[in-house]
Amino acid sequence: MSDLPIDQHLDHVKNVLVTSNRLMLIAQPGAGKTTRVPLALLTADWAKGQKLLLLEPRRVAARLAANYMAQQLGEKVGQTVGYRMRGDSCVSAQTRLEVVTQGVLTRMLQDDPLLEGVAGIIFDEFHERSLDADVGLALSLDVQTSIRDDLRLLVMSATLDIKALRRVLGEQVPTIECHGRQYPVTTLYRPSLNSEESVSHALRVVNEALLMPDTQDVLVILPGVAEINRLVQALERVLPELVIRPLHGRMSIAQQQVALAANTSQQRIIVSTAITESSITVDGVNVVIDGGLERVPLFQPRTGLTWLTTRRINRASADQRLGRAGRQREGVCFRLWAQEQPLTAYGEPEIQQAELSSLVLELTCWGVASPQELSWVTPPPESAWRSGQALLVQLGVLDKQHRLTPLGSRCAHWPVEPRIAVMLERAAEFNAVPLACGLAALLEERDSSERSLHDALALRLSQPKRFPQWQREALRLARKAGVGLDEAMLQPLGPLLALAYPERIGQLIEPGKFRLANGKTATLPLNDPLAHQSFLVAAVLNSAAGDLARIIAGEQLSLASLLSLYPVISLWQPRVKWSQEQGRLIGEEVQAHASLIIAKRPLAHLPEEAVKDALLNALRQQPRQLFGKKLQQLLGRMALLRANVGEQWPDWSEQALLATLESWLAPYLIGINRLSEIEALPVERYLLDSLTWEQKSEFDQLAPQALKVPSGKVIMLDYVPCLSQYPPVLAIKLQEAFGWRVTPTVVTGGVAVMIHLLSPARRPLQVTQDLMSFWQHGYPEVRKEMCGRYPRHPWPENPFTATATAHTKRKMNK
Incomplete structure (x- = not known):
């Protein structure tokens, strides 16, 4: 070797x-x-x-x-x-x-x-x-x-x-x-020309690379399959004498091996996704053309949807890609961006941007109730963790106490994501296990251009040899289920998809527009066969903006099938919600699947707990109703202590309080059904009452509400700036500060107050945390300018010996 x-x-x-x-x-x-x-x-x-x-x-x-x-x-x-x-x-x-x-x-x-x-x-x-x-x-x-x-x-x-x-x-x-690479690599930067399309840009740089005398095989790295296919087609048109090979994760292992196999008789151009970024030596390659982009899935815990986004790669990935050019000989890496383009040091870990239901299931099987029980390089985000738990509860994998159910135990043995495992497990309820195996493989391998899952699955069942990757995965799942794939009969796929995607069951609002069970709205073109169906399942969604999504692939679902799959829908449930139009809570009994209302009737009596839950949800949607000026002052005082004393003081940030409304506010909501009534509640006292007597005393000492100034007045401090990590503000008329040499402090001298020295018209003349410096250097200029504008107010030459006052000269003389 x-x-x-x-x-x-x-x-x-x-x-x-x-x-x-x-x-x-x-x-x-x-x-x-x-x-x-x-x-x-x-x-x-x-x-x-x-x-x-x-x-x-x-x-x-x-x-x-x-x-x-x-x-x-x-x-x-x-x-x-x-x-x-x-x-x-x-x-x-x-x-x-x-x-x-x-x-x-x-x-x-x-x-x-x-x-x-x-x-x-x-x-x-x-x-x-x-x-x-x-x-x-x-x-x-x-x-x-x-x-x-x-x-x-x-x-x-x-x-x-x-x-x-x-x-x-x-x-x-x-x-x-x-340290040290096996062979040196020269880096060249080739940013695109004005308005140049990315594939055209890559094609131009490929031609440049091929003209270099030492170029052997070329590896081009692009973000996705669509870009790869377009460049491969363009290269095959203009360079028919070369071997052009696509390479991406949707290809079978055999196809990938063909793409990577060296061909000593002909020069190769391999057009790949990030699959070649690391751990691979591509024989013969000494030129890398790096598009500088990657396509990654991003998860929205609020909507429960994941969408693909294209973004700039990080510096670690760029270094890895460059390294592909120097594995066997000296090489060149063309970077298709400007040299001054900043790159982040490392990519965001997948755990911070992924849907986490699989992780929740794995840790539950491991015996871990909370991710905090393990050591993580990057802990799972709490919102995504809770979203994963909620999905597993909805799927029936976990119970309401987040414990594994019998269905969950069976699902844990399937080598697929939980929602697909549920579909495979429950498919036996209507004799559709072979079909579920084929559908599960399709959902993993489906081409984005295939809009109809029914047609795509029919094609694969009739011509499996054209789709070796699908066939291999479908057969593997069928063997695990103990069925034969040839038993799969194409029947409506809606019920199977409804098992896997209960939150994406949609109800017709108007032609082409559906309300999904997760509360989101999804659309279809009016000429789509599904656009007029009463119910459907949106298996694939494009969630690009706000609460509106576009359905990429879905199937019809009958109301009878929906009720059969989720019989709990037939039960009447009390539901209380905030009416923005009426400005109050309204109640009704509904037969519902999450956000989808199948039937409803008025509710004469509003259940107390339902009222509390509805009020808390309304407050989370309209937090301004709760966080008035008085409460913000209190929260600013606490933020100052947490920042300067330590986390032994509670977290009273807006985010933390909204997340814990059930514990500190809900007990005081008895008999209330309007948000305007909450505004009148002494919420500041509720928070202060959660502190011990000793904490309250120390709280008032470290962050006093007001300070006594040299004029004798007691003036309130403004702590709202502390919410943004600025010091508290004392707004005081300049004449009331005469004789004050040392800037006042809070937190036992740890934080100097920001003094706003005001004119007689109460406009700021100076903002300072250093009073002595102001009197010595700033005051003479202020005095020169102001004494003529406000002659009835004192402007002594020596502010240190002058009497501090809130009055004019006339009142002072009296």
């Missing part, structure tokens, strides 16, 4: 892991960490007779890494080195190094929390911060700290967020850095 930069560090890596069970390894692209480190660790004493797991972020990377390492040992993959991923594995009894995709680790941990026979786990390319990688590390740390302190954990990448990782791995965790 040829020498690689990582080789000189292998002994150090092995030695550190003898005495430490955690290690961070930073090695630049092309250093050889993915394939050299795992093979070296196989010979460590602590690993003998046991397995190592190498986690890769993508299936194609896992297969390539396993094949390459097997070749280095002179073996076939599946012997000492094997791989395991969803729906595909190649391992044997003699396999000691398993290259697995990141989700497989979670399944292994759930099946065997002891990880018996596993000596260590290597997290490769951790900088990508996938949800599966974060979950896998959190669970592995839980295992290591509780029952397996001998389990080694190695986190490695070219670009690690060291500070974030040290917070979870320990501040003293050993860190090894391997």
Whole structure:
């Protein structure tokens, strides 16, 4: 084997892991960490007779890494080195190094929390911060700290967020850095011309790259399949003599291998998504053209919808992409943006932008009621966590106490997201398990141009060989369900989709416009066959703006099917809501599915608890009704103490108070059914009463409501600026401050008050936190300008000896 930069560090890596069970390894692209480190660790004493797991972020990377390492040992993959991923594995009894995709680790941990026979786990390319990688590390740390302190954990990448990782791995965790790339890469910046379309821009730079004398194969990285297909078509038209290969995650493994296979007789251009960003050496490539964009799913907890967005990549990803050009020889990287374009250091972790129902289910199965019980590099956002819990409750996977139901226990064994697992489990209720298996595979693999799920599934069932990836996944699910896929009979898909997407069941408002169960409004073109249906299920939505979504793919649903699937709809439920038009709460009994009203009738008596809930919801939608000036002053005082004393003082921010209305405000809402009545409540007293007597006393000392000024008056402080992390303000007529040399303070001298010195007309003359400096340097100019404008008011030459007063000269003389 040829020498690689990582080789000189292998002994150090092995030695550190003898005495430490955690290690961070930073090695630049092309250093050889993915394939050299795992093979070296196989010979460590602590690993003998046991397995190592190498986690890769993508299936194609896992297969390539396993094949390459097997070749280095002179073996076939599946012997000492094997791989395991969803729906595909190649391992044997003699396999000691398993290259697995990141989700497989979670399944292994759930099946065997002891990880018996596993000596260590290597997290490769951790900088990508996938949800599966974060979950896998959190669970592995839980295992290591509780029952397996001998389990080694190695986190490695070219670009690690060291500070974030040290917070979870320990501040003293050993860190090894391997500098230097195998071959140098020249970086060239090629921003697009004015109004130049992205694919045309990429095509122009490809032509430039091909004219360079040392160019061999070219790798172009674009954000999505649509852009890839357009560029491939353009390249095939203008460069028919070259081999043009698309590469993306929707392709089968076999198709991906064809795209990556070197062709020594012809020059290749590979047009890829970020699938080639890391862990892959693309043979023959020495030129990378990086579009600088990525397409990522973003989740809205408020609506429960996820949509794809295109955004600028981060610096870590850009470095990884550049590294593809220097793996086998000197290379060039064309970056299709300006050199001065700023890039964030790291990408936002997927856990911060993903729908988290799968995570909630995994942790519930793990026995964790709250994510705070585990150690996270980045904790799950609370709003997305609650949204995931709510969805699982609606699906019947969790009960109202967020405990696993019998249905949830069965769903946990399906290797799909929870909503699809529910569909597969409940499909037997109407003899549609084979159909559900085919539909589940379709929802994962469907082309975005296919508008009708019914037609798309019919095509795949009739011509499965045209869709190998769909066929493989559908057959895998069918085998797990114990059915044959050929049994699938095309019947209305609406009921199956309604099981998976209960919150996306839509009710006709007007032709082409539907109210969804989650409260959102969704639309269809009027010429769509579904535009006039009374009910439908919107399986795929484009949620680009506000509360309006566009239905991309859906199916009809009959009212009878809806009532059959969710019989609780037939029960009459009291519902109280705020009427903006009437300015009060109104009540009715409804037969409903979430926000969809099937039938309703007036409610004579408003239940007390329902009234409270409706009022609290109304306040959250119209918080100005609650946060008046008096309350804002109180909240500003508390914000000042939290910022300068510490978090032993409660969080009275607007966000925190709205989230906890049930605990501090709800008990006082008895007999109230209008928001205007809440405005009259002494809400400031309710909050103060939540403090102990000692806290109240200290609160008034540290953040007094008013200060006595030299004129003898007691003037209220304005604490509203403290809500924005500014000091409190004392607005005082300039003449009332004569003789005041030291700026007043609060919080036991810790914060100087911001003094607004006012003219006799109560307009600001000076804003200062340094009175002495103002009297010495600013006051002479103010006096010169003001004494002629306000001659009846005193403007002494020496403000230090003058008598402070709120009156004119005449009143002073009397």
